[in-house]
Amino acid sequence: MKEAEERNIEVVRRYYDGCNSGDLDVLLSTLTPDVVHYFLPPRFPPIRSAEHLARYWRKFKTLLNPIWSVDHVMAQGDEVVIEWTCIWTPKDTDKRLLFRGTEWYIMRGSRIAEVRAYFMYDDTRNTEITGFPYLERGYPMIAQ
Numbered sequence: 001m002k003e004a005e006e007r008n009i010e011v012v013r014r015y016y017d018g019c020n021s022g023d024l025d026v027l028l029s030t031l032t033p034d035v036v037h038y039f040l041p042p043r044f045p046p047i048r049s050a051e052h053l054a055r056y057w058r059k060f061k062t063l064l065n066p067i068w069s070v071d072h073v074m075a076q077g078d079e080v081v082i083e084w085t086c087i088w089t090p091k092d093t094d095k096r097l098l099f100r101g102t103e104w105y106i107m108r109g110s111r112i113a114e115v116r117a118y119f120m121y122d123d124t125r126n127t128e129i130t131g132f133p134y135l136e137r138g139y140p141m142i143a144q
Contacts, residue, residue: 005075008107012080015112016068018054022061027054032108037115040101044121064088069140071100080105085140090123096142099127100134 011030018026031050038046047053060066066088073082082105087098101119105112120127126142128134135141 004110005077005080007110008078008080008105009073009075011107011110011112012073012082012105013070016070016084019057019061019066019068022058024054024058027057030112032111032113035112035114038117040118041121063091067140071139078107080107087140087142097123097126098140098142100129100139 014026015030017023018030028050031053033050034048035050035053036046036048037053037056047056066086069085071083071085073080075081081102083100083102085098085100087096089096099119099121101117103118104114104116106114
């Protein structure tokens with residue numbers, strides 16, 4: 001793997017560290033000022049700018065206590081693709097749920113310039129690929 005691709009992967013991992021901690025400085029260090037984050041579910045409009053995106057993830061951390069993991073990662077040139085898991089607590093409950101998804105990143109100058117997030121969202125149940133052997137393949141799970 002090329003040095004630039006390894007660096008881009010490290011930036012995405014650091015971004016997830018920021019999502020897990022809610023640390024604005026960590027998040028901002030990974031984003032271009034004009035970053036755009038697109039979401040698949042229509043209920044989530046795009047978020048534009050590093051400041052808005054960093055504050056969004058800090059609020060998400062504060063309200064829903066997520067634990068994110070990067071389960072798989074690949075890079076080619078200025079693109080990074082990951083598969084992730086998020087374990088979280090919906091508002092007004094104490095039930096831990098998980099959802100899984102994938103994201104495509106466009107990098108510019110060793111920072112994230114664009115995120116395209118593909119996932120299903122449901123605050124009443126886990127959302128993941130039906131029938132996939134997550135446990136057998138070592139993915140994060142919620143103890144039942």
